[in-house]
Structure formats: structure tokens, C-alpha cells
Amino acid sequence: MSCVQTIQDYGLRSLGFGERLLPREGFTLCEQFTLIGSGIIWNVYFGALALAAGFLLATVLAVAKQSHNRWLRKPAEWFIFIFRGSPLFIQFFFAYFLFLSLKGASSFFNPFTSAWLGALIVLFLNTAAYTGEIFYGALRSIPKGDIEAADAYGLSGWTRFRRIIWPTMLRLAWPAYTNEAIFLFHATTLVYFSGFPAWQQKGDALYYASYFADKTFNPFVPYPIVAFYFILVTLGIIAIFGAVNKRLNQHLPQEARRKLRIRPQVIR
Amino acid sequence: MFSFCSDPDALDTVRWFSCYLTTGVHMSFYVAFFKVLLLLAVTAPVALGFGFLGAMAARSHFLPLRWFGKAYISLVRGVPDIVFFLFFVIALDQAFEWMRHQVLCPGWDQPIWQGNDFIVCQAAKLPLGTSPQWMHQTYGFGLAVITFAIVFGAFAANVLFGGMRAVPRAQLETAEAYGMSHRQTFWRVLVPQMWVYALPGLSNLWMVLIKATPLLFLLGIEDIVYWARELGGTKTPGFTSFPHGDWRMWYFLFLLIFYLGFTRVSEVVLESLMQRLTLGQATAGGEAQRKAVPR
Numbered sequence: 013m014s015c016v017q018t019i020q021d022y023g024l025r026s027l028g029f030g031e032r033l034l035p036r037e038g039f040t041l042c043e044q045f046t047l048i049g050s051g052i053i054w055n056v057y058f059g060a061l062a063l064a065a066g067f068l069l070a071t072v073l074a075v076a077k078q079s080h081n082r083w084l085r086k087p088a089e090w091f092i093f094i095f096r097g098s099p100l101f102i103q104f105f106f107a108y109f110l111f112l113s114l115k116g117a118s119s120f121f122n123p124f125t126s127a128w129l130g131a132l133i134v135l136f137l138n139t140a141a142y143t144g145e146i147f148y149g150a151l152r153s154i155p156k157g158d159i160e161a162a163d164a165y166g167l168s169g170w171t172r173f174r175r176i177i178w179p180t181m182l183r184l185a186w187p188a189y190t191n192e193a194i195f196l197f198h199a200t201t202l203v204y205f206s207g208f209p210a211w212q213q214k215g216d217a218l219y220y221a222s223y224f225a226d227k228t229f230n231p232f233v234p235y236p237i238v239a240f241y242f243i244l245v246t247l248g249i250i251a252i253f254g255a256v257n258k259r260l261n262q263h264l265p266q267e268a269r270r271k272l273r274i275r276p277q278v279i280r
Numbered sequence: 281m282f283s284f285c286s287d288p289d290a291l292d293t294v295r296w297f298s299c300y301l302t303t304g305v306h307m308s309f310y311v312a313f314f315k316v317l318l319l320l321a322v323t324a325p326v327a328l329g330f331g332f333l334g335a336m337a338a339r340s341h342f343l344p345l346r347w348f349g350k351a352y353i354s355l356v357r358g359v360p361d362i363v364f365f366l367f368f369v370i371a372l373d374q375a376f377e378w379m380r381h382q383v384l385c386p387g388w389d390q391p392i393w394q395g396n397d398f399i400v401c402q403a404a405k406l407p408l409g410t411s412p413q414w415m416h417q418t419y420g421f422g423l424a425v426i427t428f429a430i431v432f433g434a435f436a437a438n439v440l441f442g443g444m445r446a447v448p449r450a451q452l453e454t455a456e457a458y459g460m461s462h463r464q465t466f467w468r469v470l471v472p473q474m475w476v477y478a479l480p481g482l483s484n485l486w487m488v489l490i491k492a493t494p495l496l497f498l499l500g501i502e503d504i505v506y507w508a509r510e511l512g513g514t515k516t517p518g519f520t521s522f523p524h525g526d527w528r529m530w531y532f533l534f535l536l537i538f539y540l541g542f543t544r545v546s547e548v549v550l551e552s553l554m555q556r557l558t559l560g561q562a563t564a565g566g567e568a569q570r571k572a573v574p575r
């Protein structure tokens with residue numbers, strides 16, 4: 013079977029298209045590359061959507077945590093502490109079994125027990141908490157002069173936030189936020205290892221990699237393939253976030269611009 | 281465990297729970313918490329040791345050693361998280377068995393990798409097929425500890441390397457001016473001062489390490505996640521005297537609270553440690569402490 017045929021059969025296997033049965037023996041390198049590559053689609057799906065939704069909630073959380081009103085500050089502090097203080101792995105398990113119990117009470121919760129929604133919600137809340145803390149730190153380190161200048165121009169309230177505080181916060185937070193984005197994409201590998209079942213063998217990259225590793229007793233091929241794909245994804249994130257970083261810093265003199273420093277981290 | 285536990289069906293709620301939570305399997309669950317603590321207690325110093333050696337290697341004057349240190353740091357930090365954990369345990373296992381195979385079975389003529397299978401002679405198996413169950417568990421736990429130590433050692437090496445570089449240059453120059461040798465400068469001036477710079481990074485790492493412990497489950501250890509899944513599942517009256525529905529949610533809620541409490545305590549302890557280390561240092565924090573002391 014040629015490699016083109018394999019790609020046609022398994023290229024979209026993780027979404028349920030193409031050949032139904034996974035390869036069972038005589039695993040070729042092409043099959044491993046194709047299936048693991050099709051699994052990456054799910055990682056990108058989880059990462060991109062959680063990041064986009066988490067960004068909005070994180071902004072709200074950061075503003076709430078900085079607020080002087082304790083009815084706003086305390087819930088934000090607790091939210092951030094709960095999601096940053098416990099392992100994502102346990103959060104996945106807890107959420108899965110919580111949704112499973114809720115499913116028994118009402119059929120409205122049926123989709124929540126499948127990974128595409130349930131795991132996405134957990135990832136969304138988790139990244140919102142981590143990003144919220146980053147944004148909060150950035151809010152606190154906005155130069156005093158910037159805010160005073162805004163006041164002097166007669167900006168206040170919402171206008172001041174939208175025109176001055178928010179863009180400066182993003183600019184200061186962006187290098188750390190880039191790391192958080194990379195970190196989140198790495199964390200998407202946990203989805204199929206933590207409760208949420210892979211229905212009809214539609215899984216993510218690591219799901220297929222461990223399938224191959226179990227079948228062949230050889231971890232030296234599938235896991236490096238996963239690593240390869242993740243390095244590609246990481247480079248993509250760095251390119252996109254780097255472009256945004258440039259945009260955010262474009263008004264500054266050359267030497268005052270903040271460079272992106274990529275610091276990968278282990279599991280959260 | 282208690283004397284009134286012989287007939288669970290007749291008990292009221294409080295007594296039922298006091299019996300239920302002290303059954304033999306629940307004891308295994310509680311022991312699993314000690315496994316987590318043991319893993320942390322063993323891994324943290326070993327990883328710190330690896331990190332110290334890595335950082336020393338990375339700033340060595342001997343070129344190959346410096347390359348080795350830098351390669352260790354950037355290689356482990358660059359590879360995605362969990363892939364490393366899954367990969368390393370099998371790779372280490374095969375490496376150990378391969379080495380034992382070379383030593384113990386010199387007359388072996390078949391290839392070790394037969395197609396996709398990894399086959400070594402019986403004597404080289406780790407642990408031996410005849411050894412008791414606890415040996416297998418301990419071996420698996422040992423592999424997990426080594427994996428954690430290697431991965432976190434690289435992160436610690438990076439933090440310590442940064443800490444060593446952050447010590448003010450003038451301190452080292454003063455030491456040299458007093459006629460100290462390289463080694464004396466390193467041990468008497470650099471090492472005592474670097475901790476205050478390294479501690480924020482190290483405490484961050486400790487938090488990450490705590491949160492990485494549930495990965496033991498993925499490495500096939502019977503840890504708290506394993507037992508929470510086992511014990512929480514629906515129990516029917518035919519198989520146990522304590523039947524209940526699907527309680528896995530509550531077990532994982534308990535684990536969640538355990539981890540939250542653990543990280544909270546760690547935060548408090550590390551903060552007070554930071555206060556102590558800052559004392560008398562040439563940093564903003566140390567200066568603030570000096571001024572706060574009434575004279």
C-alpha cells in the first residue's frame with residue numbers, strides 16, 4: 013500500500029473519516045506519521061479554542077483580582093488558586109466524573125461527557141486561571157506614568173481601560189502569555205489519558221502514539237514522531253505570537269521592545 | 281476494623297462510613313498517599329543534586345563538560361512534557377535489560393530486537409520473572425523516580441545556573457582579591473549566595489513537581505489516582521458488603537482538595553524560607569529587612 017493511499021485512508025481518521033479499522037500489523041513509518049498527524053488535529057482544536065475563550069475570561073479575572081471590591085476580588089482569587097493549585101490531570105478526572113453524575117440527572121449533560129466539549133471546558137477554565145494570573149501581574153506593573161498621562165488627557169473609565177491599560181497590559185504580559193500558549197498545547201496531550209474516553213478510537217496524537225508503542229513494544233518511533241509534530245506546532249505558535257508581539261511593541265523605540273523568551277515547562 | 285463492622289447493612293450512616301473508610305482497600309488508598317509523598321521526598325533532593333551537577337557542568341572551564349551540561353539542560357527542557365515521561369520509562373527499562381543481557385548472557389546468538397519485539401534472555405529480565413510482586417512494584421517505582429529526577433534535574437539545573445550567574449560579580453572579585461582559589465570562591469562565596477536568587481525558580485519547580493505526581497498513574501504505579509478510580513466505581517451487593525453507586529466524583533474531589541492543601545502549605549513554607557534566606561543579602565529584600573530592624 014502506497015503512502016498516498018495511507019494518507020487517504022487515515023489522514024482524517026481522528027475525525028471519523030476514512031478507514032474504520034486501525035492498522036493491526038506490519039506498521040509502516042508512513043502509517044505512524046499519518047495517524048499521529050491526524051491526531052494532532054484534536055490537539056490543535058483543544059488548544060486553539062481553549063486559548064481563544066480563555067483569553068476573554070482571563071482579562072475579566074485579572075481586572076476582578078485587581079479590583080478594590082472584595083466581592084469581585086475574592087471569587088477571582090479563589091478561581092485562580094483552585095485551577096493553578098491542583099494538577100490538570102486531577103481536574104480532568106474530577107470534571108469527567110462530575111459530568112457523568114450530572115448526565116444521570118439530566119440528558120442535557122450528554123455532550124459534556126465526551127472529550128470535544130467536556131475536556132475543552134476544563135482546558136478553557138484552566139488556561140483562563142493561568143493567563144489571568146499573568147495578566148494580573150502585568151496590570152500591576154503598568155508604568156505609573158502611562159496612567160497619569162491618560163488622566164491628564166482626560167481619559168477615564170472604559171475609554172482609559174480600552175485605549176491605555178489593556179494594550180499596555182497585553183504588551184507586558186505577551187512574552188509570558190506565549191509560554192502559557194505553548195504550555196497549553198503541550199497539556200492537550202493529557203485529554204485522552206484522563207478519563208475522557210476515545211470513542212471509536214478517535215483520539216489525539218498521543219493516543220495513537222501509545223497505540224503504536226503498545227502494539228510494537230517500540231517507543232523509539234511513535235514518541236519522537238509526536239515530539240516532531242509538537243515542535244512544529246510550537247514553532248507555529250511562536251511565529252503567530254511573535255507577529256502579535258511585534259504589533260504590540262511597534263510604537264516603542266527599538267531598544268525598549270520586549271523580546272519573546274521561550275521557556276518550555278513540564279506538566280501542569 | 282471496628283468491632284461493630286461485622287454487619288454493615290444494619291448500621292446507621294456515621295458508623296457505616298467509619299467502617300467503610302477503614303476497609304483493607306481503603307488502607308491501600310491511604311498508603312498510596314505516602315507513595316506520593318515518598319516520591320516527592322526522594323525525587324526532590326535527587327533532582328536538586330542532578331540540577332547542581334548540571335549547573336556546575338554548564339559553567340565548567342572544561343569545554344566537553346560544559347557542552348554536556350548545556351546539552352542536558354536544553355535537550356530535556358525542549359522536549360514536550362508527558363511524551364518524555366512515557367518514553368523514558370520504557371527506554372530506561374530496555375537500557376537496563378540490555379546491559380544486563382550483555383553481561384549475563386554472553387552466549388546468546390539471537391538478535392535482541394526481533395522485528396518489533398524486544399527479547400532478552402530470562403536471566404537478564406528486570407525484575408526476574410520469579411521475583412515476588414512487591415519487587416515488580418518497587419522496580420516500577422524506582423524507574424518513575426529516575427525519570428522524574430532526570431526531567432526535573434534539567435529544570436533545576438537551569439534555575440541554579442541562572443542563580444549562579446545572578447550573584448553580583450563584585451562578590452566574586454572580592455573573594456579573588458582576598459586570595460581565594462577558584463574552588464574556594466565557588467564553595468564559600470558563590471554557593472551560599474546563589475540560593476536567594478535561585479529560590480523563586482526552585483519553589484516554582486517544586487509546585488510543578490507536586491502537580492506532576494499524578495503522572496505516576498500513567499507510569500503504571502498503583503497511586504492515588506488508581507485507587508480513587510478503583511474504590512469510587514459502582515459496587516454491587518454481590519461483591520462487597522459496602523455497596524454504593526458511582527462515587528468516583530467524590531474521590532477525585534478529595535484528591536483535588538488534597539493537592540490544593542498541599543500547594544497552599546508549600547506556598548507558606550517557601551515564603552518563610554525566602555524570608556530567612558533574604559536575611560543579610562545584598563538584594564532589595566535584604567535591604568528592606570535590614571532597615572526594618574530597630575537599632
